[in-house]
Amino acid sequence: xxxxxxxxxxxxxxxxxxxxxxxxxxxxxxxxxxxxxxxxxxxxxxxxxxxxxxxxxxxxxxxxxxxxxxxxxxxxxxxxxxxxxxxxxxxxxxxxxxxxxxxxxxxxxxxxxxxxxxxxxxxxxxxxxxxxxxxxxxxxxxxxxxxxxxxxxxxxxxxxxxxxxxxxxxxxxxxxxxxxxxxxxxxxxxxxxxxxxxxxxxxxxxxxxxxxxxxxxxxxxxxxxxxxxxxxxxxxxxxxxxxxxxxxxxxxxxxxxxxxxxxxxxxxxxxxxxxxxxxxxxxxxxxxxxxxxxxxxxxxxxxxxxxxxxxxxxxxxxxxxxxxxxxxxxxxxxxxxxxxxxxxxxxxxxxxxxxxxxxxxxxxxxxxxxxxxxxxxxxxxxxxxxxxxxxxxxxxxxxxxxxxxxxxxxxxxxxxxxxxxxxxxxxxxxxxxxxxxxxxxxxxxxxxxxxxxxxxxxxxxxxxxxxxxxxxxxxxxxxx
Numbered sequence: 503x504x505x506x507x508x509x510x511x512x513x514x515x516x517x518x519x520x521x522x523x524x525x526x527x528x529x530x531x532x533x534x535x536x537x538x539x540x541x542x543x544x545x546x547x548x549x550x551x552x553x554x555x556x557x558x559x560x561x562x563x564x565x566x567x568x569x570x571x572x573x574x575x576x577x578x579x580x581x582x583x584x585x586x587x588x589x590x591x592x593x594x595x596x597x598x599x600x601x602x603x604x605x606x607x608x609x610x611x612x613x614x615x616x617x618x619x620x621x622x623x624x625x626x627x628x629x630x631x632x633x634x635x636x637x638x639x640x641x642x643x644x645x646x647x648x649x650x651x652x653x654x655x656x657x658x659x660x661x662x663x664x665x666x667x668x669x670x671x672x673x674x675x676x677x678x679x680x681x682x683x684x685x686x687x688x689x690x691x692x693x694x695x696x697x698x699x700x701x702x703x704x705x706x707x708x709x710x711x712x713x714x715x716x717x718x719x720x721x722x723x724x725x726x727x728x729x730x731x732x733x734x735x736x737x738x739x740x741x742x743x744x745x746x747x748x749x750x751x752x753x754x755x756x757x758x759x760x761x762x763x764x765x766x767x768x769x770x771x772x773x774x775x776x777x778x779x780x781x782x783x784x785x786x787x788x789x790x791x792x793x794x795x796x797x798x799x800x801x802x803x804x805x806x807x808x809x810x811x812x813x814x815x816x817x818x819x820x821x822x823x824x825x826x827x828x829x830x831x832x833x834x835x836x837x838x839x840x841x842x843x844x845x846x847x848x849x850x851x852x853x854x855x856x857x858x859x860x861x862x863x864x865x866x867x868x869x870x871x872x873x874x875x876x877x878x879x880x881x882x883x884x885x886x887x888x889x890x891x892x893x894x895x896x897x898x899x900x901x902x903x904x905x906x907x908x909x910x911x912x913x914x915x916x917x918x919x920x921x922x923x924x925x926x927x928x929x930x931x932x933x934x935x936x937x938x939x940x941x942x943x944x945x946x947x948x949x950x951x952x953x954x955x956x957x958x959x960x961x962x963x964x965x966x967x968x969x970x971x972x973x974x975x976x977x978x979x980x981x982x
Contacts, residue, residue, distance in 0.1 A: 527587045527604060529567050530613030530948060535589075536606040537562035545603035549586055556592070557600075564610060565589045568599060615702060617948035618695045622706050624941055625688035627926030632681030634914075635931075639906025640673035643849050646899040649891070650856070653865045658789035662855075665792065669848030672841050744944050745818050745937060746925040762814045767919055769810040770932040773803045773843065774912045777850050781903065788859035792851060804843045808836060811936035820943050828943070835939035842933030846907055853896075853903045862895035864888055 527533065536542050539558045546553040568588040587607060591600040611619070647666050651658070658666075695702045749763050776799055784793045815821035824832055856862075870876040870883035891898065915931030918924050929938050 527567055527607065527609060528613065530616075531567045532564055532610040532613075532616050533567055533587070533589075534564045534608045534610050535561055535602065536608070542602070542606045545606045548605070549601070549603045551586070551601045560589075560592065611702070611705070613948050615695065615698065617945045618691055618698075619702065619705050620941070620945045620948065622688055622691040622695065624926045624938065624945070625684040625691060627924060628930045628938070629681045629684035629688060631911075631915075631927050631930035632677045632684065634910050635906070636673075636677035636681065638910040639849065639902060640677045640845070642902035642906065643852070643899060644670050644673055646856075646895055646902065647852055649862070649865050649895055650852075650859075652867065653862055653895075654789050654859070659791055661791050662786070662789050665848065666852065669845065669852060672845045672848065676838075676841060676845055745814070745821070745940050748817065749814075749925070750922045758817070762817055763922070765810045766814060766932075766934065767916075769803075769807045770916060770919060770934070773807055773932075774908075774916065776800075776803045777846055777912075778908065780847070781850050781854050785854035785858055786851065788855060790855075796851065800843070800847045804840060807843070807933075808839060808936065811835075811839070811934055815936055815940050818940060820947055821940050824940060824943050831939055831943065832936065835936040838935035838939075839933050842935060846911075846933075849903055849907060853899045856896040856899050859896065862891070863893075864890040 539561045542557060542561055543553045566589075568590060585604050586601050587604055588599050588601055647670050651663065651666060655663070692703075692706055695706060748759050749766070751759050751763075780796055780799065784795050786792050786796075812825070816825060866886040866888050868883075869885045869887050870881075872887060873881065873883055875881040876883060911931050915928055918928030919932060922928075926938065926941065929935075929941075
């Protein structure tokens with residue numbers, strides 16, 4: 503230990519009173535360190551660990567009780583004194599583990615309670631985003647597409663028919679059935695949470711991160727001044743971090759987290775900018791095939807978005823676990839991202855195509871289709887039933903696209919991404935479904951801890967973390 507000059511909160515020689523960890527604080531619990539640095543400093547008089555001034559910025563912040571103490575303190579993992587808990591060290595020292603007295607720790611919520619709150623926030627967020635999308639976009643746009651098929655069925659190519667039918671099906675599936683499922687899930691989770699502890703009801707909100715951008719930025723800035731430059735590998739895979747907190751800069755990784763955040767903003771901005779451009783450029787003819795350039799642009803921006811999401815996802819310990827050991831869940835997230843992007847692309851394409859059609863102000867349906875006797879006995883009825891539209895179909899579609907997609911989806915989604923608030927809703931509105939899949943995996947981990955991960959996964963991650971921490975420490979010694 504003498505060679506680790508940067509270690510703080512280090513154990514003193516006397517460690518003969520080891521007992522089982524206190525049941526009041528279990529690994530994975532969310533705790534808050536006392537806001538008073540003097541009180542925290544004084545608490546070290548009663549435990550076999552050492553105070554350091556680098557702990558001052560940690561005071562008043564919330565932390566996760568470590569699921570797995572670092573390599574340096576692994577011999578303490580099962581033998582921590584009952585009055586000591588392990589929290590992540592901000593400068594990667596001491597195997598990424600510092601120890602604090604439980605007298606200056608306040609338990610915010612248990613691991614199981616935090617998992618319920620996270621699941622509820624995600625369900626409500628996805629439900630709200632889907633409902634907004636259905637009401638303001640897919641319902642109106644779907645009706646316009648049905649009217650178009652009725653009116654132009656015999657004048658439309660088969661590829662255009664298939665494209666339009668796929669658009670209707672995708673919109674209904676993503677924005678109607680998914681929100682209904684999430685609403686039922688959210689109601690069930692709320693009942694479970696309040697039955698455990700009624701006061702948890704105040705924490706059941708959409709913004710699971712629970713902190714605004716301003717306070718998160720101020721916190722990260724005050725911490726970054728005091729700590730060492732970050733090693734991206736050591737500050738992500740090694741630590742018990744969640745993706746929302748990482749992107750908000752709460753985990754002492756402001757530089758690399760900022761790169762991930764900016765990449766997500768850039769990929770989402772590129773997608774929505776291309777959708778706006780495709781509304782007016784290279785429009786297909788009325789009922790005709792799509793120009794190949796439109797497909798190429800769609801594939802490019804969608805693949806770029808997926809690559810950015812995978813890159814961000816790999817900054818998380820659980821993200822690495824998801825890619826290596828649960829590729830089927832990763833594939834599901836990729837499919838949902840493609841379908842979500844296709845839904846917007848199809849609406850943009852359909853609206854652009856209608857601008858090249860003759861004015862459609864009414865549509866007709868054969869009279870016989872409205873009579874039960876025709877369907878039961880084949881009775882014939884002459885004539886058509888006419889349904890006038892309040893205005894041109896092209897105008898209705900353009901209004902649904904502008905209001906439903908660009909006003910109620912693009913603008914709120916980008917605003918939430920910029921402000922880092924209501925993370926699940928922002929992810930859903932920008933169709934960042936890979937990151938939503940990661941957040942689902944995080945809630946499973948919160949409930950089950952290391953047991954929720956295969957043994958080979960946990961071992962691989964710890965080996966990588968240990969190697970990265972050793973390399974980081976060696977680099978620092980050389981620099982010194």
